Amino acid sequence: MSGFNKVVNSYEEAMAGLEDGMTVIAGGFGLCGIPENLIAEIKKKGTRELTFVSNNCGVDDFGLGVLLVDRQIKKMISSYVGENALFEKQLLAGELEVELTPQGTLAEKMRAGGAGIPAFFTATGYGTPVGEGKEVREFNGRNYIMEESITGDFAIVKGWKADTYGNVIYRDTAQNFNPMAATAGKITVVEVEEIVEPGELSPTEIQTPGIYVNRVIKGTFEKRIEQRTVRQG
Amino acid sequence: MALSREQMAQRVARELQDGFYVNLGIGIPTLVANFIPEGMEVMLQSENGLLGMGQFPTEDEIDADMINAGKQTVTAVTGASIFSSAESFAMIRGGHVDLTVLGAFECDVNGNIASWMIPGKLIKGMGGAMDLVAGADNIIVTMTHASKHGESKLLTNCSLPLTGQGCIKKVLTDLAYLEIADGAFHLKERAPGVSVEEIIEKTEGKLIVPDHVPEMTFA
Numbered sequence: 001m002s003g004f005n006k007v008v009n010s011y012e013e014a015m016a017g018l019e020d021g022m023t024v025i026a027g028g029f030g031l032c033g034i035p036e037n038l039i040a041e042i043k044k045k046g047t048r049e050l051t052f053v054s055n056n057c058g059v060d061d062f063g064l065g066v067l068l069v070d071r072q073i074k075k076m077i078s079s080y081v082g083e084n085a086l087f088e089k090q091l092l093a094g095e096l097e098v099e100l101t102p103q104g105t106l107a108e109k110m111r112a113g114g115a116g117i118p119a120f121f122t123a124t125g126y127g128t129p130v131g132e133g134k135e136v137r138e139f140n141g142r143n144y145i146m147e148e149s150i151t152g153d154f155a156i157v158k159g160w161k162a163d164t165y166g167n168v169i170y171r172d173t174a175q176n177f178n179p180m181a182a183t184a185g186k187i188t189v190v191e192v193e194e195i196v197e198p199g200e201l202s203p204t205e206i207q208t209p210g211i212y213v214n215r216v217i218k219g220t221f222e223k224r225i226e227q228r229t230v231r232q233g
Numbered sequence: 234m235a236l237s238r239e240q241m242a243q244r245v246a247r248e249l250q251d252g253f254y255v256n257l258g259i260g261i262p263t264l265v266a267n268f269i270p271e272g273m274e275v276m277l278q279s280e281n282g283l284l285g286m287g288q289f290p291t292e293d294e295i296d297a298d299m300i301n302a303g304k305q306t307v308t309a310v311t312g313a314s315i316f317s318s319a320e321s322f323a324m325i326r327g328g329h330v331d332l333t334v335l336g337a338f339e340c341d342v343n344g345n346i347a348s349w350m351i352p353g354k355l356i357k358g359m360g361g362a363m364d365l366v367a368g369a370d371n372i373i374v375t376m377t378h379a380s381k382h383g384e385s386k387l388l389t390n391c392s393l394p395l396t397g398q399g400c401i402k403k404v405l406t407d408l409a410y411l412e413i414a415d416g417a418f419h420l421k422e423r424a425p426g427v428s429v430e431e432i433i434e435k436t437e438g439k440l441i442v443p444d445h446v447p448e449m450t451f452a
Contacts, residue, residue, distance in 0.1 A: 104322030127398025
C-alpha cells in the first residue's frame with residue numbers, strides 16, 4: 001500500500017493516461033513557473049488534438065510552444081498569446097483555435113472549476129467582444145456577464161517543493177496560475193524542484209494541499225528568462 | 234510643445250498619494266514609477282502576483298522566478314507580498330487598487346476604452362486589461378491625443394472593439410489632461426505651450442472648454 005504517497009519516478013508515469021482530445025490546464029505566466037518537463041513529456045508522447053488552458057502559449061522553442069511543432073494543440077484558452085511565430089502561422093492558417101479570455105476571468109474560471117462552482121458573474125468584459133452571446137445580469141445597478149468555469153482532464157503544475165503526500169509550496173512569482181490549475185484537474189500532476197518528507201513543510205505554509213494532487217515528480221529545470229532586465233549594481 | 238513620454242509619466246505621478254496601491258500598465262505607465270515623489274510611500278501591484286514591485290535586479294540578483302506582468306525580471310521591496318493570479322485579480326476586480334494607469338488606442342465621451350484589438354491585425358489578447366478597467370474606480374488613461382496622421386483618439390464613439398464600457402474618467406494625452414463626465418470631455422489642463430485651439434482641433438468627441446485652461450505643472 002502506498003497510502004498518501006503521490007511520488008512517481010518517471011515522466012512517462014507522470015503523464016500516463018493522457019489521451020488525444022483531452023483538456024489540459026497548465027500553470028505558468030509567460031515562461032515563469034511553467035511545468036517544462038511535463039510539457040516535454042507530452043511532446044515526446046505525441047498526444048494530439050489537445051485543448052490547453054494556460055495564460056500564454058510559450059515561445060517557439062520553449063514552454064507550450066514546443067507542442068505546436070507537431071501540431072499537438074487544437075485549441076488554446078489564454079489571455080495573451082502570439083509571442084511565437086509558429087503560433088501566428090497556425091492561427092492564420094486556421095489550424096489552431098484560440099479563445100481569448102481576460103486574465104482575471106481565466107484565473108477565476110480555474111478557481112471556480114476546482115471549487116465546484118459551475119459559473120460566476122463578472123463585470124470584466126461586459127460591453128466588449130468577450131461579453132457577446134453571454135448572459136447578462138444586473139446587480140446593484142451594474143451589468144455583469146456570466147462566465148462558465150473550467151475543469152481539465154489533466155492539470156500540469158510547477159511547484160517549488162512538495163512532500164511525498166503532495167502538499168506543495170511555490171517560489172516567488174512562479175506561483176501565478178499554478179495553485180488554481182492544481183485544483184481543476186481530474187488528474188493533477190505536480191513537478192517540483194525538491195521532494196521532502198511529510199512534516200518538513202510547515203502545515204501553515206502549504207499553498208496547495210495534497211488532496212488536490214494525484215502525482216508528484218522531481219525534475220530539473222532550465223527556467224528560461226523571457227525579458228532579462230537589469231540595473232547597474 | 235507636446236509632452237514627452239517622460240513628461241506624461243511625470244504628470245501622472247502628480248495623481249499619486251502617500252499609501253496608494255498602484256497598478257501601472259506597460260509603456261508610458263511603467264515610467265510613472267520613476268517619478269514617485271521623495272518621501273512618499275507607494276506600493277506597485279503587478280498582476281502576475283506581486284504587490285510591492287521593486288527595481289530591476291542587478292546581474293547578481295537576477296532570478297527567473299521573480300518577474301513582473303511585462304515578463305521582465307524584477308525585485309520585491311521590503312514589505313512586499315506574493316500570491317496567486319486569482320488572489321491578484323481579486324484585488325483588482327474587488328476594487329482594492331487605489332490607482333490604475335494604462336495605455337489605450339481610443340477613448341470616448343461615454344468613458345468607453347479600446348486598447349487591445351485592431352481588426353485585421355494579429356490579435357494577441359487582452360491580458361489583464363479588461364479586468365483592470367472593470368475593477369478599478371480611479372483609472373488614468375495615457376495616450377497620444379491624435380494618431381501620426383492627425384486622427385483624434387478622443388472620440389464620440391470608440392471605433393475599435395472595446396476593452397471596457399463606461400469605466401474611464403481621466404485621460405492624459407501628450408497635449409492635455411481631460412476628465413470625462415456627462416457625455417463629454419472636460420479640458421482641465423493643457424501641455425505647456427499647447428494652444429486650446431490645437432486641442433479643440435484634435436478632439437473629435439464633445440469637448441467642454443472652460444474660460445481659463447491652466448498650463449500643466451509637474452511638481
